[in-house]
Amino acid sequence: MYERTVLPNGLRVLSSTMPHVRSVATGIFVGAGSRYEDDDIAGASHFLEHMLFKGTAKRPEPQMISRAIESVGGILHASTDREATLYYTKVARDRFDI
Numbered sequence: 001m002y003e004r005t006v007l008p009n010g011l012r013v014l015s016s017t018m019p020h021v022r023s024v025a026t027g028i029f030v031g032a033g034s035r036y037e038d039d040d041i042a043g044a045s046h047f048l049e050h051m052l053f054k055g056t057a058k059r060p061e062p063q064m065i066s067r068a069i070e071s072v073g074g075i076l077h078a079s080t081d082r083e084a085t086l087y088y089t090k091v092a093r094d095r096f097d098i
Contacts, residue, residue: 025090046080
């Protein structure tokens with residue numbers, strides 16, 4: 001069973017607790033893809049997909065994000081298609097604090 005939550009900023013969140021699963025997975029689907037791009041901004045969604053992995057305040061170097069997840073056996077993935085951009089990660093439940 002899924003739980004639907006709408007945050008104060010309008011973001012819709014679907015979540016499901018599965019006690020028998022030993023991992024934590026997140027999938028962020030953004031309604032941004034080539035379908036929504038005019039010729040003058042063609043490729044913008046794919047460009048922004050890659051920019052997300054360029055660093056954060058906590059992990060300022062580009063490879064630090066993927067290294068933090070992959071070094072504990074996790075998966076990090078992103079893709080862009082016509083309808084949406086997807087950001088996905090999965091780690092073992094006991095490594096969720098990374």
